[in-house]
Amino acid sequence: MSSFYDNLTQWVELQKKVREWFESVNKMAESGDRLELILYTRIAFQHMIRTLKAFDNWLQDPFVISNMPKEELKHVWDTVFKILLELIDLDIEHTSKFKDHIYALEKQGKLNPLLYEFLGASLRKRRSEQEELSLSM
Numbered sequence: 001m002s003s004f005y006d007n008l009t010q011w012v013e014l015q016k017k018v019r020e021w022f023e024s025v026n027k028m029a030e031s032g033d034r035l036e037l038i039l040y041t042r043i044a045f046q047h048m049i050r051t052l053k054a055f056d057n058w059l060q061d062p063f064v065i066s067n068m069p070k071e072e073l074k075h076v077w078d079t080v081f082k083i084l085l086e087l088i089d090l091d092i093e094h095t096s097k098f099k100d101h102i103y104a105l106e107k108q109g110k111l112n113p114l115l116y117e118f119l120g121a122s123l124r125k126r127r128s129e130q131e132e133l134s135l136s137m
Helices: 002-029 034-058 062-067 070-107 113-119 121-136
Strands: none
Touching: 002 034
């Protein structure tokens, strides 16, 4: 049983160190360029995915779920629910803003040509239709 306690202690200590590291990264991110912000965000996502997977495994462990008090499970649920809503809101906001930004760049003829390859023929077709419409007016 002591190795179980040791593992829990090690996990907590690791998470504390990771938290400290991300706090220092956040200070660097304030003056970071676009690439740094992308890298920091991806590292954060990878850590969140790892932590979520560990939490999910934790909640599948019969020993844990049979001994975890309901109050603690309720606290976890309440916190997870807040994080979930915040993540969904971030996704909606970010995706909407990016769509509007790309559309504005397209209208100005400033869209990165590589995106045409990525987005495919539908974007080129829509732009062509828009040009035809504006010529006919």
